[in-house]
Amino acid sequence: MDKRKYKSIAIDINCYRKIEDLTTALTPGLTLSKAQVVRTLVNQKSSGKNANQTIVGLFSEHTPQQRAEILKDIDDKMIKLLDLEEKELPWLNCNDLPTKWVKVMEDLRLVVAKLKYEQFQDERIVN
Numbered sequence: 001m002d003k004r005k006y007k008s009i010a011i012d013i014n015c016y017r018k019i020e021d022l023t024t025a026l027t028p029g030l031t032l033s034k035a036q037v038v039r040t041l042v043n044q045k046s047s048g049k050n051a052n053q054t055i056v057g058l059f060s061e062h063t064p065q066q067r068a069e070i071l072k073d074i075d076d077k078m079i080k081l082l083d084l085e086e087k088e089l090p091w092l093n094c095n096d097l098p099t100k101w102v103k104v105m106e107d108l109r110l111v112v113a114k115l116k117y118e119q120f121q122d123e124r125i126v127n
Contacts, residue, residue, distance in 0.1 A: 027052060027091055029068025040091070043102060051106040052091060055113040059120075074112050078105075 011019075022037045032040065055074075059067045075089055086092055090102040091109070 027071075029065075029072055030092065043090075043099070051110040054110060058113055058117040070113075070116065074109060074116060078109060078112060 016034075019034050019037050022041075023032050023034060026032060026037055026040060055071065056067060059070050062070065075086070075092070078084065078089070079086060089109075090105050
């Protein structure tokens with residue numbers, strides 16, 4: 001391990017347990033490492049808003065499993081439309097991606113989620 005690239009911190013057990021809980025709760029349908037949880041939260045806090053929470057809120061009437069399927073569908077659409085690989089999505093890979101790229105991708109994911117939400121609303125009205 002390159003000691004110039006990594007640092008460690010000490011946290012209390014209660015905080016550590018919360019991070020463990022967030023490994024599965026932060027991104028429904030995906031298990032993050034503890035380091036990814038910390039990176040994700042720090043990046044979200046420094047950007048000022050949390051796109052993932054907004055997206056999950058849009059689909060709050062759905063079950064957690066349905067939300068996970070919706071998020072997977074959104075990610076699949078973005079991968080296909082933008083000719084990306086899964087590892088290029090910042091919420092699935094928190095390793096040294098440029099902050100600007102993370103912000104653009106989170107905003108784009110939020111736009112796609114809002115379009116999908118509107119589609120669900122239109123289907124509800126028809127039914």
